[in-house]
Each structure stands twice: as structure tokens, then as C-alpha cells.
Amino acid sequence: MAAFSFQTLQNKFDQLRSNKVFELLVIGVIIVSALIIGVKTFEVPDWFNSALNILDWAITLFFLTEITIRFIGEPRKRDFFKNGWNLFDTLVVTLSLIPIGHQDMALIARLVRVFRVLRMVSIIPELRTLINSLLKALPQLGYVLLMMFVIFYIYAAVGTTLFGAINPTLWGDIAISLLTLFRVMTFEDWTDVMYETMAVHGWSWMYYLSFICLTAFAFLNMVIGIVVNVIENENKAEEAKLHEGEPTLIDIHAELKALRAEIKTLKQ
Template sequence: MQASTLQSKFIKIRSNKMFELVVIAVIIFSALLVGAKTYEMSDTLISVATFLDWFITIFFLTEITIRFIAEPRKIDFFKNFWNMFDTVIVFVSLIPADDTDMAIIARLVRVFRVLRMISIIPELRMLLTSLIKALPQLGYVMLLMFIIFYIYAAIGSTLFENINPVLWGDITVSMLTLFRVMTFEDWTDVMYETMEVYPLSWIFYLTFIFLSAFAFLNMVIGIVVNVMEQENEKARKELSEERGEPTIIDLSDQLKSIQLQLTELTEAQNKTK
């Protein structure tokens, strides 16, 4: 009975919005502390920073413990990827960040604490999930973009190698130059240099920019937005099911059922006539 009461208290703490805001504030403060350590500090400030670092680690350890105890089925806690991620970050943060062989790992893990913001804020989790689910479709777009890069790099290396070997010396360097063109980093300087020898070379650059910077970039954005919309719809459906509210699919099925009943009634009336 006491264990059940204790668990219910931890569930209330975990679900409390103020508790979530405090956790987010500590995560942000932890990120700022990591940034502050990159500056030169006096011995006093170093001591204060070390104390704050251990305070943050203990706070995160306490927070993870609260979430674990509040879980009704403990095994489900470890089935959640974000719970596992948070647990690993917190426990590796317990490594002392002093002049030991593991110090560099401890410092790097403290930098990754800011990623815990994703596990705390549902909207960020949805964004990351959408991006991961879009990767298979993005892979085909990236493959097509690589093919375009390769073709244009081969053409550029063949035509412009004698003009500027630094930019067009071989196909790999040419692909780096094309990446510079795609990102609009002083691309006109590259174009004007080749136009002095090949006046129509502007066609090469403009067609490449149209394909890479405009067409493919919009394809990537479209894929990500489409997946995000699917995830939002899925989240809204799950929320409606939790609240017991009818979803659009349920309403559609009900409407089809009503239309079918009306059709049957109409046919029955026509037969009686």
C-alpha cells in the first residue's frame, strides 16, 4: 500500500508541468555551463563550475530515478529509446571530469546533455522522429543528387581543368567546387573565370544550380514536411483514442454505414411500391 502511494506521488511529480520546466531549465543551464568552461577562468570560478557540474549530475540522476519509480511496469521504462538515452547520458556523466584518461569522454558526454531537451519536449521528439523516418526517401534523393554532381563534375573537370586546376583538377575537387556553387559561396567568381574562355559556360552553372539548389532542395523539404504531417496526424489520432474521441476514420466509417442503411431503406421502399 505504501509502495503504491509512493509510486502515485512520483507519477504526479513526473507529470507536473513545473517539474518539466525545471528539468528544461537545468538542461539549458548545463549547456551554458559547458560553454563557460571553454573560457579561461580563475581557480575560484573553476571550483564553482565543478560544484555546479556535480549538482546538475545529481539532479539528473534524481530525475531519472523519479521517472523510473513512476513507471508502472519497470521493464517498459527500458523499452523506451529516450529513457535509455537519458539513462546512458546521466550515468556516463558520473565519470569524473579531471585529468584522467576518461576525462575527455566525460566532457563530451556533458556536452551531449543538451540533447536531453529532445526527450523532454514532445514537439522536438516528433521533429526528430519525422526526420529519421524520412531518411529512406531522402536516401534516393541524395543518390540522384550524387549522380548529378558526378556528371557535372566530370564535365567541369574535362572543360575547365586548364583554366583553374585548383578548382577543376580532378573529379573529387570538381565536386567540392560544385558544392561551393550550390551553396552560392562566391560562385559567380568561379563562373566568370571560366566565361573568359568559354562564354557560354554560364549555362553549365545555371542548369546545375537549378537542379541542385532549387529542384532537389525543394524535394528534400517536401519529403520532410510530408512525413511530419503524417506523424502529426498519427499523434492526433493517438490522442483522440486516449480521450475516447472519434477520429476522422471512425466518422468516415460511420458516414458510410449511414449511407448504406439509407440505400437499403430506399431499395426496400422501391420494392414495396
């Protein structure tokens, strides 16, 4: 009888956790939790701050209840921890419940709940497709980023050797030169850096223009192209799943041809 009652409870929780209204309620509470963190950064009256603390604990209890419902509603409990979002939520709720004596550490633990806003990815299909596309593009992006780092390193070594004496603040060592080159690539007052070195080495404009052409124009466009290509493939895969099982024009023509043959046979 107890097993039957637990099975009934599990089925009800399984239906509840897959209910869209329940998902929207969870997302609403997540947004309210994030807003509370933002409100606490302002100067508010003591009574209002106390009310926010009570609401904060109520939201924490709601999160704990939600995790419990999802765990009990899972037919196979091991599968619950195979989902990355479930692990993330469990970690966030656990950090919110751990009693920490230091006030700053307790605030950091509560701040972790802000990241639960990412749960909206599991509800909005477009966001889910975007995240999947980015993850699938990482292997291809890795080689492009590796090549970009090689270019950065070579130019940083050259820049430190040639321009280190001109401005040690920007070209003092290879690490600082890498930061300076990142500034040049993002076009953040890069002309000021160039004119400073051109006052000593008039040809140094070739150094900057060649670096910008390789990084800002070539490699960044390659990164964008890879991401766009993967997103298009993901969209095509989603459309194929939606239309899976539907007859194509070739199938329809084949069926019509077979029907004509059967009709012809019946007439004979």
C-alpha cells in the same frame, strides 16, 4: 513487507517522473548545465571557476538521481532501455561519472551533457512532431539524395576533366570538384568560379546553370516538399488522435434519424 515498500516507492517514483513540474525542473537543470559549459569558455576568476566546478558536480548528482528515479519508477525495467532518450541520458550520465585522468578527456565527457538540451523535445509536442516527421521522411529523402549524389558525381567528373587544368585547387580531382559543386549549389561566390572557366571555355556557363537548375531548384525543392508533406500528415494524425471517439456529423445524423423513428413508433 519489503516487496510492498518497494512497490509503494515505485508507484511514487512513477508519479514523480510523469509530473510536468518535475520535467520542467529537469529541463531547467539541463539548461543551467549547458550555460556552465559556455561560461567556462570565458576567462573567469579562480573562485568563480571553483564554484562552477562544485555546481557542475551537483548537477551531475542531480542527473544521476533523475535517472535512478526514472529507472525505479518504470513498472517493467526492460522497457526503460527500449526508450532511446533513456539510453541517451544513461550514456551521458555514465560518461560524466567515469573518472578520466586526462583533463581534456574529462572536459569532453562533461561536454556531452550539453546534448541533454535535446530532452526538451520530449516536453514540447511541436518539436516532437517535427522530429517524428523528419524520421518518417528519411526513406523518401534517401532516394532524392541518392539521385542528387549521382548528379553531383557526373558533374564533378565532367568538371575535373574540363576545368582541372584551369584551376587545380578547385577542380584537381573528383573529391575537390564535389566540394566546388557544393559551393556552386549554395551560391557561395559561384560566379567567380564560373567566370574563371569562361575565360577559357566561353560555353561553360551552360555547365553551371544546368547544374544549379537540377540541384538548387529541382532537388532541394523536392526535399522541402517531402518534409512539408510528412509534417502535414503528422499534424493530421495528431488531430485525429485528439478527436478520436468524438461523434462525426454522419453519426449525429444517423442518431437523429433513429430518434425520429423511435418517436414515430411511440406515437403510433
